[in-house]
Amino acid sequence: MRTDPLVSGSGQPAPGSRAEAIALERERLRAHRALRDTDGAGAAVDGFTVRKWRKAGVFGVQAVERARALLQQLIAQADPETTGWTLDAFRSALNGEPSTQLLPAVRAALAEAGPELVAATLKTVHTGGFTWLSDSGVRKLALLSDSGTGLSSTFSANPSAEEDPCGAFALFVALSRHRLQELPTHTLSRLLPWLPLGIVDDLIDAQVLGPAYEPWQYRTDESEALYLKARLVPHQVTDAQAGEIQWMEKLHREAFLGGADLQPTHGELYDLLDRAADGDTSVLKDLEQLLPRDLVLRLRRIQDGALTGTWDRDIVEDRGLWRLIFALWEPKAAVNPARSPLHALMALRQAYDLICGGDLQHAASQIGKLVAFEAAEPAYLAEVFNFRAYLLLLEEKLDAAVVALSRIRGIHPQAAVNLALIERRRAVPRNDRRPASNPYVDLGLPHVSPMWETRYRDLRREFARDVDMSARLNRAMKSIREAEQEEDWSDFFVLPLDTDLFRLPEEIPVSLVPPLTPLERRTAGDSPADLETVRQRAIADLLPSLLNAPRRPDHQHRTTA
Numbered sequence: 001m002r003t004d005p006l007v008s009g010s011g012q013p014a015p016g017s018r019a020e021a022i023a024l025e026r027e028r029l030r031a032h033r034a035l036r037d038t039d040g041a042g043a044a045v046d047g048f049t050v051r052k053w054r055k056a057g058v059f060g061v062q063a064v065e066r067a068r069a070l071l072q073q074l075i076a077q078a079d080p081e082t083t084g085w086t087l088d089a090f091r092s093a094l095n096g097e098p099s100t101q102l103l104p105a106v107r108a109a110l111a112e113a114g115p116e117l118v119a120a121t122l123k124t125v126h127t128g129g130f131t132w133l134s135d136s137g138v139r140k141l142a143l144l145s146d147s148g149t150g151l152s153s154t155f156s157a158n159p160s161a162e163e164d165p166c167g168a169f170a171l172f173v174a175l176s177r178h179r180l181q182e183l184p185t186h187t188l189s190r191l192l193p194w195l196p197l198g199i200v201d202d203l204i205d206a207q208v209l210g211p212a213y214e215p216w217q218y219r220t221d222e223s224e225a226l227y228l229k230a231r232l233v234p235h236q237v238t239d240a241q242a243g244e245i246q247w248m249e250k251l252h253r254e255a256f257l258g259g260a261d262l263q264p265t266h267g268e269l270y271d272l273l274d275r276a277a278d279g280d281t282s283v284l285k286d287l288e289q290l291l292p293r294d295l296v297l298r299l300r301r302i303q304d305g306a307l308t309g310t311w312d313r314d315i316v317e318d319r320g321l322w323r324l325i326f327a328l329w330e331p332k333a334a335v336n337p338a339r340s341p342l343h344a345l346m347a348l349r350q351a352y353d354l355i356c357g358g359d360l361q362h363a364a365s366q367i368g369k370l371v372a373f374e375a376a377e378p379a380y381l382a383e384v385f386n387f388r389a390y391l392l393l394l395e396e397k398l399d400a401a402v403v404a405l406s407r408i409r410g411i412h413p414q415a416a417v418n419l420a421l422i423e424r425r426r427a428v429p430r431n432d433r434r435p436a437s438n439p440y441v442d443l444g445l446p447h448v449s450p451m452w453e454t455r456y457r458d459l460r461r462e463f464a465r466d467v468d469m470s471a472r473l474n475r476a477m478k479s480i481r482e483a484e485q486e487e488d489w490s491d492f493f494v495l496p497l498d499t500d501l502f503r504l505p506e507e508i509p510v511s512l513v514p515p516l517t518p519l520e521r522r523t524a525g526d527s528p529a530d531l532e533t534v535r536q537r538a539i540a541d542l543l544p545s546l547l548n549a550p551r552r553p554d555h556q557h558r559t560t561a
Contacts, residue, residue: 049096056098057131057550066128068094070121074109077117100549103132107546115540122539122546130550137545144172144539167191168538171199175531180206192218194537196530197227198523204231205521230519247519257508269514277320277509279327292514299512303328309335309343316340320509334366337373344373348380349502351387355495356444358472364391379501382411386418386497393436393493398426412497421493438492439476439483447494452480 045061053064071090078087089105092098110118125132126141133141164170167187174183180202188208192200192215203209211232216225226245230237234250242250255262256270264271272287284303288296302321305311306328315321322342329346337347347370354363370376370384385404392401405419425433440447443455456477463469483489496502 052096053093053098055550056093056102058098059129063128063130066124067130070124070128071106073117074106074121077113078109079112103546103550104548106132107543107548110543110546115537118540118543119536122542125546131552132547132550133542134545134547134551137542140169140542140545141539144169144535164538164541165190166194166537166541168534168541171195172531172534172538175199175202175534180208183208188213196527196533197224198525198527198530199534200228201231201521201523202525205525227519227522231521232518234516234518245519249519250516253513253516257510257513259508273509273512276324276512277507279323279504281324281327291512295512295514306330309346311342313340314511316342318509318511319505320507321511323504323506324509326504334362334369336369338375344376344380345502345504347373348383351384352496352502355387355390356441358442360391360394363387367391378411379498382408382415383496383498383501386412386415386495389418389422390438390441390493390495393422393425396430396436398422402426414494414497417490418493418495421491434491435475435479436493437476438495439479440492441495442472442476446496446499447492448489 045064050059050061050064053059053067056067058064058067071094075087075090078090085101086105086109089099089101090109093102106121110121113121122133122137122141123145126138126145164187167190170187171183171191174180183203185208188203192213195203195218197219200209200215209215209232215232216228219225219228223245226237226241230242230245230247230250237247237250239251239254242254252262252264252270256273262270262274264274267286269287269290272283272290275283276287284299288299291299298315302311302315302325305315306325309329309331311325315325322345325342326346326349331346331350335343335347335350337344347366351363351366351370354360354366367384367387371388373380373384376384385408389401389404392398392404401422402419405415405422409416409419425436438447440449440452443449443452443459445452445455449455456473459473460470463473479492483492
C-alpha cells in the first residue's frame with residue numbers, strides 16, 4: 001500500500017519538505033563544483049577525457065584513473081609555497097586538461113620529495129604504462145621490479161655517477177648476482193650515507209668495505225657507529241665504548257690482561273689460561289682447542305722446550321709463562337744460570353730443592369754452576385754462597401763455610417747470623433756438636449715454616465718402610481719441638497735468606513692471550529627488508545629518466561587504447 005506525500009490544497013508538496021529538497025540539491029551541486037574546481041577527482045572518465053590524457057602519454061580508462069590518483073597524492077605531499085606552478089598543472093590535469101607542463105611539474109615535485117615517494121611514483125608510472133620514462137628507465141624499472149633476474153646479462157654493474165647517483169643500482173646488481181666483490185669501490189662513498197646496517201655488514205664480510213672508508217662516520221646512531229668501529233678497527237674502541245655495545249669479548253680480554261678476577265666458567269678460555277699460567281699442565285690439551293693456530297704452535301714450542309730446557313727468547317721474556325715452564329721442566333743436569341733470567345731462577349730453585357731432598361751430590365754440582373755466575377745480583381749471590389756454606393757445614397768443613405759466609409755478611413743480615421753460628425760450632429768439640437742440618441730443610445720446608453707438622457706426617461706415611469729416612473724425619477721432628485719449647489732457633493742454619501727471591505712471577509701470560517679479533521656480525525644476512533630498501537633507492541635514483549614530454553606511443557599503446 002503506497003503512502004502519498006503530504007500536499008497542500010493546490011496539490012503541491014508541503015512547503016517544509018519542498019524547501020528541504022531544494023536545499024539538499026543546492027548543497028550537492030555546490031560540493032560538486034568545489035570538487036571539480038579543485039582537483040577534478042569526482043569527474044567521470046569518459047572517452048573525451050581519455051583522448052585528452054592520451055596526448056599526455058596515458059592510455060586507457062584505468063591508466064587515467066591511476067594518473068589522477070597519483071596527482072592527488074603529489075598534491076597532498078607538495079609545498080604550495082615552493083611548487084605553486086606544479087599544483088596548477090596538477091589541478092588542470094585533474095580537471096581533464098593535462099597540459100605540456102604536467103611532466104615537468106611531476107619531475108619538479110619529485111625533486112623535492114623523499115626517495116620513498118619518488119620510488120612509489122615511478123613504479124606507478126611504469127606499471128600504469130605511462131610513456132613518461134626513457135627507454136633505459138623503462139628497462140631498469142622492469143628489471144628492478146622483477147627482483148633483478150635479468151640483470152646478469154643486460155646491465156653493467158658499473159654505471160656512471162650520473163646514471164646511479166646513490167650507487168643503489170650498482171649495489172642491487174651486485175646483490176642480485178651474489179657477487180658483492182664485483183661492486184665498484186668508487187660507489188662506496190655514495191652508498192654509505194644511506195645504506196642499511198645489514199648491507200654494510202654484507203660489504204664488510206665480502207671484504208669490499210674496509211676501515212679506510214670509515215663507515216661509522218655516516219651513522220647517526222651512536223651505537224651503530226661503535227658497532228662498525230668494533231668490526232673494522234677494534235683496537236680503537238675503548239673499554240667504555242665496548243660496554244655501551246655489550247662487546248663482552250673485548251671487556252673480558254682487557255680485564256684478564258689487567259689481572260682482574262673474572263671468575264670465568266670452568267673450561268672457558270680465560271679459565272684455562274689462568275690455570276695454565278698457574279702451572280696446571282693438565283689443561284693444555286683443552287686450551288689448544290680454544291686457541292688460534294699460531295698460539296697452539298707456540299704452546300707446543302713451550303712444551304717441547306721443556307725437554308731440553310731451551311726456549312726462544314720471546315717465550316722466555318714472557319714472565320707469565322714461567323710457572324707453566326717450571327711445571328713442565330724437570331732438569332736432568334745442573335742448569336746454567338747465565339743463559340737467561342728464567343734459567344737463573346730455575347738454577348737457584350733447583351739447588352734449594354736438591355738440598356731439601358737430601359741429594360747433596362747434585363746440589364753441589366748445581367751450586368758450582370751458581371758460584372760461576374759472575375753477573376748475578378748481590379742478593380742472588382748471597383743465596384748462592386749461603387747454600388755453599390750450608391753444604392760445607394753438613395760436611396763439617398767449617399773453615400771453608402766461614403770463608404763463604406764472610407763474602408756475603410754485608411749483603412744480608414741473616415748471613416752474619418749464620419756466620420756466627422758456624423764460628424760457635426767451630427769452638428765446640430766435634431763429638432759434642434748438635435746435628436748440623438736445619439730440621440725444617442730436612443722436611444723440605446723454609447726455615448720456621450708453620451706447616452712442619454703436616455709435612456712431617458705426610459713424609460712419615462710416604463717413607464714408612466724406609467728406615468733411614470724415617471730416622472732422619474724423627475730427628476728433624478725432635479729438633480723442631482725442642483726449639484719451639486725453648487723458643488730458641490739460634491742453632492739452626494737459616495736458608496734461604498730471602499724467600500721472595502725464589503718466588504715465581506704471578507703475571508699474565510700475555511703471549512698466549514689471543515689477539516683482539518673484530519666483533520662478529522650481529523645483523524641478519526640476506527635480509528629481504530634490506531634488499532627492498534636498496535631496490536626502492538635504486539628506483540628513486542631513476543628520476544632523471546622521467547621525461548619532460550611523453551614518448552611517442554608505439555603500436556602496442558595505440559591498439560591497447
